[in-house]
Amino acid sequence: MFWTEDVAAKCSGPQIINDSKTPSGRVHVGALRGVLIHDAIFRTLREKGIEVKYLFGVDDYDPLDEIPAGKGEHFEKYLGQPLCNVPPPDNSPATDMAEHYIQEFFEIFEELGVKVEKYRMRDVYQSGHFNQAIDTILQNAATVRRVYKEVSNSDRPETWYPFQAVCENCGRIGTTEVFAYDGREVSYRCRPDMVKWARGCGHEGRVSPFDGKGKLPWKLEWVAKWLTFPVTIEGAGKDHSTKGGSRDVSAACLKAIFGKEPPLNVPYEFFLVGGAKMSSSKGIGAAARNIADLLPPEVLRFLMIRTKPLSPVNFDVKEEGIVKLYNEFDRFLTRSVHEKNATPDEACVYRLSELKPEGDYYNANFQVVSALVQMPHLDVIEQITKRKGGPLTEIEQRHLDQRIASAKTWVENYASEEEKTHLQETLPARAQELTAAQRAFLHRLADVLPQTPWDDDSLQTKIFEVARLTPIDQPVAFKAIYRVLLDREQGPKAGNLLAFLEPNFVIPRLRELPFDTLEYWRQTATSEEDLAKWLTQQGEKIAGSTWVTAMIDNVAAFDITYTLKDGKRQLKRVLLEGTNVESATTGLLARLNLSAGGGTAPGSLVA
Structure with a gap:
């Protein structure tokens, strides 16, 4: 449950x-x-x-x-009241x-x-x-003192009574000590040394404990409530x-x-927030108003409710944390309302997160929205409407307006400079740090983009495909895209990002960095031993293969493109170095059980 x-x-x-x-x-x-x-x-x-x-x-x-x-100047003189x-x-x-x-x-x-x-x-x-409860508690002060000792090992003197009178002289309640009760009035003193945060005036007096002349200590106030x-x-x-x-x-x-x-x-x-407990008096953390301005009501409710009470909630306002929160909320919406395959717990969380039942609706991806609000040349509503594939309903427009406001608040108040999406008008200086493999990936991507439909999903799919055929680890490939376009190591979904931009801007930018082909080969090559391990793991998934070779000086790149049964292609590169590359190629073909009919690539050589 x-x-x-x-x-x-x-x-x-x-x-x-x-x-x-x-x-x-x-x-x-x-x-x-x-x-x-x-x-x-x-x-x-x-x-x-x-x-x-x-x-x-x-x-x-x-x-x-x-x-x-x-606020010290204003409030200091009222401490204790x-x-x-x-x-x-x-x-x-x-x-x-x-x-x-x-x-x-x-x-x-x-x-x-x-x-x-x-x-x-x-x-x-x-x-x-509270008059009746106050009287009964004061009449049983000895019982209260005993409980304090037995439960929390807290000693109270026999003259201590669980009540704080409002001092008739200085108006403080936090500095008074009650030491007697006769059934009608309490006797108290306003002690200068009662607490460290306020100074009592020294007055002593007697006053009725009823009708607001004082209060119970909060542990006993709990009892009275x-x-x-x-x-x-x-x-x-x-x-x-x-x-x-x-x-x-x-x-x-x-x-x-x-x-x-x-x-x-x-x-x-x-x-x-970010692993830190908050204190309003010390200004640590975020005020409730700040987070309510950042997160739409349903998302804030979701953040608080989905976690079991005895588990801490750690909200990370960094980009990764807020994007993850929105994505999880959207997943619960999809599973609970659209697909109707949510678990009972998921359905319960989503139902308790809603302000009121709204049925199924299209919700714009928050990371897309946060990128769009940072691109002044784009109309956010127009772009989201295009991604939906039709006009937004009133409910969808309201939720989009909330996400736009949330994204703007996040960018202005929480995002670091590294997390902000600044489209770079020229190639960033830090792009020079990209490896030969990353640069080659960008060139290969630029080569296929003119034939790729310019929409989010098609572009995202093509990026993954080119990364597999470079070959380069996907996270490293994406970092290259973000570096040359945004001067960052991460950003919005890359397919979305490219779709926001014009092809005649993106394609030339991807080709700006030259690369050393030999160094690129060396950075993307695998050993025969590792290739053999990969083949053992993937054997049943492979539908076929083709190979080509290319040579520079006495180094040959032997590129094998494996086609998997799911239609994806994966390139594996083995380098052959030496004077007799043709003989080495023949031996490699035999060891990999490949046919002799391959092909050549520009700059090459042998088949």
């Missing part, structure tokens, strides 16, 4: 899913993993007819304990810091088709919804779900104080 099906199998009766976020800065894309994991569970339960709600909380009563990257009481950055229309950052995050929810019932912790506390809402499913990141970690502490407190079982946990691994 797909992982969401596995979760659903553990559920019975109405379900309440909960997730939340502390908006202390621009929300990084890693936070979207939990959002979309919970959304995938929500959708799966609804598909099965199970009554379910998806709640999402804004933890805006948490203290400001880290300053968003580059509840996020909802901190003014937003300059020129923001938001009422406070928490709203400023969470609104951008919620905009992405809408784009991704995530439907949640939102709540804000300031409202939960100030409305009195689970009890009050009441939550039945809530996943947590790997860092919270380790043995003895915060999830275990909260679950144990819920059981010990209220006699309740914790919600079903769906622990999940980190989301990495």
Whole structure:
């Protein structure tokens, strides 16, 4: 079963899913993993007819304990205060810091088709919804201290109470320590040395813990949420779900104080960009908004959902990584909707990735689109329409517009100079580094292109064929094409690239580099021993062969073209050197079991 099906199998009766976020800065894309994991569970339960709600909380009563990257001057003086009481950055229309950052995050929810019932912790506390839970937890402070010690080996003094009052003097909540509770009020002090990231004012006082005068520490706040809402499913990141970690502490407190079982946990691994975990406060990684601008909603959902929660997602924004992601999404679309031969897991992943069912449609290859947007002489929509072979539907046009925007964003913000497609007006200087074999391949390709239909597939097929007949390893051959046209070692599908360009530009460019024939022969020759091994491996696939020889000085190239049963041709070259080439040729024919009737090539010699 797909992982969401596995979760659903553990559920019975109405379900309440909960997730939340502390908006202390621009929300990084890693936070979207939990959002979309919970959304995938929500959708799966609804598909099965199970009554379910998806709640999402804004933890805006948490203290400001880290300053968003580059915002120190504005926020430093508010460290320790509840996020909802901190003014937003300059020129923001938001009422406070928490709203400023969470609104951008919620905009992405809408784009991704995530439907949640939102709540804000300031409202939960100030409305009195947590009053009963707060009182019970404070009355059982000794139990909380015992659980902390037993589960996480964390010692708390007998005077420690699980509550943070809002200091009546300085307004900070992160610097206060509660040391007594009489059933009506807590006694607290605002300690200058309570935490390293904020300095308390030293005030001591007594205040009611109810109606928003303070908050529970987040491990106990979890308990209050689970009890009050009441939550039945809530996943947590790997860092919270380790043995003895915060999830275990909260679950144990819920059981010990209220006699309740914790919600079903769906622990999940980190989301990495290029192998690095992200931090919004340190400016590391990518903001959720940035990745939502880069990837269309369906592709971003696909990226997050297809991997099992306990496996990390590592998104590589380099060309190879983003092209691979798009290609995999397109493969799931093809198998699920067009060919209808997807596995149950593939079908489930694709269904959960869609914003809504759209049926079958033509999707332009992302690598083609990214190349086209970098060629100003071409109209992207016209080129894609030509490749489809007919007008685009409204759905196809919308998806193409998204991919065009994605490709432009990738080129402008993520692509390295080496990854960008810059058509070279003249032969690049680095093309001089190409080997004799690569240069010969380019010449041979130029020779056959005038007779080749100028379309993607025909050109791609011809490139592979010429590489086999040069002979040269295919990756090395493609590097030669990219070097002389783009001054790169890789690029869009070579057949597509050539099809974008005019033959009267491509063919002369491929012929510009001269090559030394003897050196070319030596670089592409094989030994008789290796040829014999190849023949043993391919024997049953070979339908026939022809051979020709050519000579320069006292070196002869003995070229055998094998025709395989699938119609492909493969050239193998053996070099014969010495004064008696004719005798050597006769011996080679015998050893390879070839007939004596061969042919000659220009510059030659013997048959």
